[in-house]
Amino acid sequence: MSESTHANTPRWRRLPGERPRQILDAALEVFGERGLAAARLEDIARSAGVSKGTIYLYFPNKEALFCEMIREIPSRHIAVVESMIPENATAREQLREYLRNSWDYVRTPSFEILYRLILSELHHFPDLYEQFIEEVPMRSMRILAAIVSRGIDSGEFRDIDPIAAGRMLHSLLFVHGVWAAKRARIPFMRDLSDNQVLDQLVDFCLHAIGQAPAPSASHVHT
Amino acid sequence: MSESTHANTPRWRRLPGERPRQILDAALEVFGERGLAAARLEDIARSAGVSKGTIYLYFPNKEALFCEMIREIPSRHIAVVESMIPENATAREQLREYLRNSWDYVRTPSFEILYRLILSELHHFPDLYEQFIEEVPMRSMRILAAIVSRGIDSGEFRDIDPIAAGRMLHSLLFVHGVWAAKRARIPFMRDLSDNQVLDQLVDFCLHAIGQAPAPSASHVHT
DNA sequence: GGAGTAACTTACTACGGGGTCAGTAATCGT
DNA sequence: ACGATTACTGACCCCGTAGTAAGTTACTCC
Numbered sequence: 241m242s243e244s245t246h247a248n249t250p251r252w253r254r255l256p257g258e259r260p261r262q263i264l265d266a267a268l269e270v271f272g273e274r275g276l277a278a279a280r281l282e283d284i285a286r287s288a289g290v291s292k293g294t295i296y297l298y299f300p301n302k303e304a305l306f307c308e309m310i311r312e313i314p315s316r317h318i319a320v321v322e323s324m325i326p327e328n329a330t331a332r333e334q335l336r337e338y339l340r341n342s343w344d345y346v347r348t349p350s351f352e353i354l355y356r357l358i359l360s361e362l363h364h365f366p367d368l369y370e371q372f373i374e375e376v377p378m379r380s381m382r383i384l385a386a387i388v389s390r391g392i393d394s395g396e397f398r399d400i401d402p403i404a405a406g407r408m409l410h411s412l413l414f415v416h417g418v419w420a421a422k423r424a425r426i427p428f429m430r431d432l433s434d435n436q437v438l439d440q441l442v443d444f445c446l447h448a449i450g451q452a453p454a455p456s457a458s459h460v461h462t
Numbered sequence: 463m464s465e466s467t468h469a470n471t472p473r474w475r476r477l478p479g480e481r482p483r484q485i486l487d488a489a490l491e492v493f494g495e496r497g498l499a500a501a502r503l504e505d506i507a508r509s510a511g512v513s514k515g516t517i518y519l520y521f522p523n524k525e526a527l528f529c530e531m532i533r534e535i536p537s538r539h540i541a542v543v544e545s546m547i548p549e550n551a552t553a554r555e556q557l558r559e560y561l562r563n564s565w566d567y568v569r570t571p572s573f574e575i576l577y578r579l580i581l582s583e584l585h586h587f588p589d590l591y592e593q594f595i596e597e598v599p600m601r602s603m604r605i606l607a608a609i610v611s612r613g614i615d616s617g618e619f620r621d622i623d624p625i626a627a628g629r630m631l632h633s634l635l636f637v638h639g640v641w642a643a644k645r646a647r648i649p650f651m652r653d654l655s656d657n658q659v660l661d662q663l664v665d666f667c668l669h670a671i672g673q674a675p676a677p678s679a680s681h682v683h684t
Numbered sequence: 685g686g687a688g689t690a691a692c693t694t695a696c697t698a699c700g701g702g703g704t705c706a707g708t709a710a711t712c713g714t
Numbered sequence: 715a716c717g718a719t720t721a722c723t724g725a726c727c728c729c730g731t732a733g734t735a736a737g738t739t740a741c742t743c744c
Contacts (some may be wrong), residue, residue, distance in 0.1 A: 254740060273469060277499035291693050310507060360582030373648060404662040407650060408634060408697050415633035426595060428603060440626040448670035476710060476721045513723045
């Protein structure tokens with residue numbers, strides 16, 4: 241009665257199709273908590289509900305697991321955000337929408353973890369690093385630059401370098417995303433709702449690039 | 463001739479006054495390269511020109527060395543930047559000056575290293591984390607907010623939440639500093655000089671908070 | 685149902701590096 | 715000049731964990 245050698249509940253199940261994702265999710269959690277070097281594969285295994293050996297059936301080693309995790313996740317999200325830009329709308333409206341959708345992405349729990357890891361560890365993997373730069377921030381900036389560019393042509397925005405503007409907007413989104421995750425511990429954002437922060441972002445950005453005389457600036461002391 | 467037991471060149475010298483700084487500098491280099499967990503104390507020792515045992519004469523363990531390193535460096539710089547704000551000047555001019563000086567700080571080699579480490583490792587040391595938040599970003603934002611606030615009163619800037627504006631400006635400085643360090647590997651900044659980037663920053667910020675009608679925004683479809 | 689196979693586990697090895705401590709070399713005092 | 719003192723060294727211990735391989739269990743298909 242105590243033993244269950246042939247009983248209906250097996251000690252574990254064969255799930256070769258689902259293991260990689262389970263392991264990658266667990267890896268995100270543990271690497272995010274301790275970093276690449278300090279993370280223990282045994283912890284990842286436990287969190288994934290498998291044993292350490294199983295990880296080596298799907299990934300050649302710790303570093304490869306880490307890289308695979310980094311590679312897989314962010315580009316998916318970017319593509320989603322990208323696809324949500326309304327086609328027929330003013331540049332202003334497109335920008336607003338892109339910021340709003342990016343803001344949603346940027347507040348997901350995995351965003352903060354992933355970008356912390358990328359910032360701190362990815363320079364050890366130059367090719368992955370370059371790929372990432374190209375696929376995420378560059379892509380995001382180019383989209384923003386394109387919207388800005390259209391807005392300049394239509395007269396909605398002032399004559400600003402679109403690339404520079406894209407860089408600025410991306411920077412603001414990025415940092416605020418990272419901060420939003422640890423908001424509770426950061427005094428200057430504790431009392432604001434997510435939507436209030438987004439409103440501040442949009443307001444700031446639209447004023448920065450919006451069509452405006454900005455009169456007394458140019459002849460102050462040149 | 464080959465031995466030098468009592469010769470004029472001792473194998474090492476006693477420098478109890480200078481060791482801590484030497485070790486901290488070496489620590490910045492090695493921790494910056496490999497992170498807290500992966501850094502080897504032997505490497506730090508070698509880089510500082512001492513043996514591993516010596517480190518333990520001045521620091522109780524690896525973590526304490528790391529924390530001491532974090533604690534010591536950034537607040538110095540902030541104080542310097544802070545002290546350079548011109549007293550009798552327009553808010554616009556103060557802001558310009560503060561951005562310029564922060565930009566100089568933010569491009570120092572140690573900035574990028576330090577903030578990468580802070581972002582990735584400091585959440586393991588909650589009290590140090592809180593102290594840092596208070597002494598660096600908060601302080602910087604408050605200074606910026608104060609300048610913005612004065613500018614609103616004087617009519618130079620539009621009616622914007624000064625805290626929010628301070629947060630935005632700080633974000634932009636921060637990210638651009640981190641990027642400036644790895645500029646060579648980041649396409650969208652390779653062709654710009656440091657001063658050009660600074661100009662773009664100042665331009666963007668001043669337009670964002672500058673007094674301006676920003677006319678067609680409010681009645682577009684509300 | 686039972687042989688065969690693929691999926692998974694567990695026990696093990698190897699080793700790198702944090703931390704220690706007994707000894708050694710420089711410096712100071714007299 | 716020669717102990718006494720303090721700064722520093724380097725060999726050592728030992729633990730934690732990446733990676734491995736032999737053994738075990740679940741599933742498949744005849």
